Amino acid sequence: MRLRDEASAEDSARLKAIGCHVVRAEEPAGPNDPGSSVLTAILDFIGEGDQLVVTRLEHLAHSTRTVLEVLDRLEERGASLYVVEPEITTSGESGRTLRAVLQAVAAVERPAPLTRRRAAPPAHEILALQRAGHGPVEIARRLGVSRMTVWRKLKAAEA
Known part of the structure; x- marks a missing residue:
């Protein structure tokens, strides 16, 4: 085997x-x-x-x-x-x-590190920051998420 x-x-x-x-x-x-x-x-x-x-x-x-x-x-x-x-x-x-x-x-032996996914912030937080004039890069930095997460949430909110 x-x-x-x-x-x-x-x-x-x-x-x-x-x-x-x-x-x-x-x-x-x-x-x-x-x-x-x-x-x-x-x-x-x-x-x-x-x-x-x-x-x-x-x-x-x-x-x-x-x-x-x-x-x-x-x-x-x-x-x-x-x-x-x-x-x-x-x-x-x-x-x-x-x-x-x-x-x-x-x-x-050290145990294998568990891959943890960070919970995405609620869409309302992203939208509030966008309305306050912040761009996607700044929103991602402030919330500690990737830019793609911000873009996905913004696109979903538009739909």
Whole structure:
């Protein structure tokens, strides 16, 4: 499985060559993506004794915390994770070591910044400033919004 990176025919062939029966790929997603539909489906379907195989750990998730969440889900289902490069697995003693390292990294890792959209000011504020003789650039500066926001509100008010 190759997640959150460019899907590569080379990686798919590599996974099939090492014995993967089902190979799934997914388009890249942003760090604030709430969840991968392909990964969610796999984690819902995977069973006891199964192994989720990824070519590289960063193809699984954008953050260490998310990787740990995936490991928890796999453990709940009785499955394990195998990473091709570098070769690591969550089964056995090495799995406990991998989890400990990931937990240590997650403890110091900064969460991805959430993109917040600023609420646009009400149209009446923009119109009041325009009537007071201020231009769109000055209105945008005073209200802390983009000029495009001001232009859109003014155009909507005209309609």
